[in-house]
Amino acid sequence: MNPIIIIGSGLAGYNLARNLRKLDKSAALTIVTADRGEFYSKPMLSEAFAAGKSPAMLVNKTAEQMGTQLGAEVRTNTNVRHVHPGNHEIELDDGRLRYSKLVLALGADAIRLSIAGDGAVDVLSVNDLNDYTCFRAAVSARKRILILGAGLIGCEFANDLAGAGYHVDVVDIAPQPLGRLLPPAGGEILNRSLASLGIGWHLGTSVQSIARTEVGCRVSLANGETIDTDVVLSAIGLKPRIALAASAGLRTDRGIVVNRLLQTTDPDIYALGDCAEVEGLVLPFTTPIMHAAKALAPTLAGKPTALRYPAMPVVVKTPACPTVVAPPPAGMAGEWQVSASSDGVRALYVDTTGRLLGYALNGSAAHENHALTAQLPVWLS
Numbered sequence: 419m420n421p422i423i424i425i426g427s428g429l430a431g432y433n434l435a436r437n438l439r440k441l442d443k444s445a446a447l448t449i450v451t452a453d454r455g456e457f458y459s460k461p462m463l464s465e466a467f468a469a470g471k472s473p474a475m476l477v478n479k480t481a482e483q484m485g486t487q488l489g490a491e492v493r494t495n496t497n498v499r500h501v502h503p504g505n506h507e508i509e510l511d512d513g514r515l516r517y518s519k520l521v522l523a524l525g526a527d528a529i530r531l532s533i534a535g536d537g538a539v540d541v542l543s544v545n546d547l548n549d550y551t552c553f554r555a556a557v558s559a560r561k562r563i564l565i566l567g568a569g570l571i572g573c574e575f576a577n578d579l580a581g582a583g584y585h586v587d588v589v590d591i592a593p594q595p596l597g598r599l600l601p602p603a604g605g606e607i608l609n610r611s612l613a614s615l616g617i618g619w620h621l622g623t624s625v626q627s628i629a630r631t632e633v634g635c636r637v638s639l640a641n642g643e644t645i646d647t648d649v650v651l652s653a654i655g656l657k658p659r660i661a662l663a664a665s666a667g668l669r670t671d672r673g674i675v676v677n678r679l680l681q682t683t684d685p686d687i688y689a690l691g692d693c694a695e696v697e698g699l700v701l702p703f704t705t706p707i708m709h710a711a712k713a714l715a716p717t718l719a720g721k722p723t724a725l726r727y728p729a730m731p732v733v734v735k736t737p738a739c740p741t742v743v744a745p746p747p748a749g750m751a752g753e754w755q756v757s758a759s760s761d762g763v764r765a766l767y768v769d770t771t772g773r774l775l776g777y778a779l780n781g782s783a784a785h786e787n788h789a790l791t792a793q794l795p796v797w798l799s
Contacts, residue, residue, distance in 0.1 A: 419446060421445075421446035422518055423508060423515060423521070424447070425450050425498055425520070426451060426522070426523030426524050426691070429704065429708075430707045430710065431449060431521070432449075433707065434715060434718075435449060435488045435490060437712055439489060442719045445719070447488065447491070448515065451493070451494055451495075452496065453494065453495065453548060455480075456481060456547060458478055458547055459476065462476055463476070463546075464544070464575050464578055464735060465578045467579055467584075468582045470582075473554065481494045500662070500666065501520065501663070501666035502666070506520075506686065518686070519686050519687075520687045521688045521690065522682075522688065522690075522694075523691045524663075524691070524692075524693040525692045526545075527545065527659055528543035528655075528656060529654050531566065533628055534627040536628075537629050537650070538627075541566070541650045542651050560634070561584055562634065562649070563579055563650075564586075564588075564637055564647040564650045565586060565650075566590075566652045566654055567590055567653040568589075568590035568597070568619070569590075569596060570596065570599070570734055572588060572653035573612065573734060573736050574735045574736060577612060589639065590620075592621060593622045594606065595619070595621075596734070596741070600765070600778050603758050603765065604741070604778045604779075604780045607739060607763050607781055608739045608780060611736070615738055620645070622641075623640045624640045625639060625640075631646065634646065634647055658672065658694070659693050660673060663682065666684075668682045669682065670695075671695055672695050673692075673694050674695060675695050676688065678696070678725050679723070679725070680696070688717075690710040690711065690714055696727075696798070697798060698748070703732055709725065709727060709728075709730075713726070726796070726798055726799060727797035729744055729791050729795065729796060729797060731743060731787055732744070740780070741778075741784060742779045742787040743777070744776045745776050747776075751770075752768050754766070754767055755768055762782030762784070763778070763779070763780040763783060764786065766790070773795075774793045
């Protein structure tokens with residue numbers, strides 16, 4: 419019997435394997451990964467500096483240990499060049515493997531902006547443990563870091579790096595941090611709280627060019643401002659990895675399109691995690707990945723199980739201003755009802771009947787998240 423093959427050893431791939439093993443102890447299982455296959459917490463990458471965590475300290479288990487724990491073959495440093503659905507095969511650099519079921523847990527790539535200047539090629543991003551290792555090396559004897567992007571990851575890195583003693587500047591075209599998640603009052607208190615750590619905000623503008631200097635680089639902004647810094651970190655978002663699926667003839671859009679069984683347009687190929695698009699939703703967060711892994715495991719074990727998404731608040735790791743956001747479902751009309759104090763903002767998104775659809779909580783209001791989440795509608799029932 420050919421094995422179930424999972425491509426990808428991130429949170430999605432390994433948690434799927436763990437859930438599958440709870441249901442089926444004997445199924446042949448192979449995990450193929452382009453990196454070293456270490457198991458670690460990716461969310462920790464944006465809060466590891468202030469905690470003094472080296473790359474080695476973030477690793478929970480090696481690939482060998484994961485293979486033993488899961489009763490699986492873990493093939494590390496192995497690139498998948500092509501998927502051949504008709505033959506139930508994946509093509510590697512050094513041969514082919516046949517599968518019974520195939521799962522794409524490919525993750526996403528950091529988006530890179532097209533920026534002028536000879537320093538643009540030096541812009542770094544942190545999307546995995548290897549990136550984190552390179553970034554730590556780049557800033558080891560430096561003190562000035564400029565972050566492109568004031569979204570969730572950009573704000574988390576800004577708080578973490580400032581807490582570790584770095585001078586941080588943040589540039590974003592939006593007029594406030596977390597512009598897609600917070601109403602203006604929430605953005606203002608987050609802005610103020612992070613500024614109190616010494617973080618410099620450069621909002622409502624963009625980077626035009628990055629030029630190398632003798633000691634670092636000079637960043638020129640569209641508003642005419644220039645900033646001298648040592649390292650530039652890009653945190654402007656992620657783009658699902660869909661090329662492998664598209665080349666195999668599977669349907670793709672913003673992500674790899676799957677149904678509620680996480681099944682692609684080929685009945686024996688599935689996708690989950692940052693690369694997957696479920697009913698128009700692409701959700702690169704931990705909680706949706708865990709729900710998807712729990713749903714897909716019984717399907718692979720022979721009991722088809724539809725994915726269900728409850729309301730899933732996002733906890734933003736900004737200790738200077740605790741923030742929890744439950745974005746309202748796309749397309750649901752409503753308005754923000756905001757109450758603010760000197761140390762917190764409570765924003766509720768409600769429809770015309772007063773029904774709660776989402777919320778954004780900052781500072782002292784963040785503790786209300788559990789009670790409010792219980793009132794929210796499910797995302798996928």
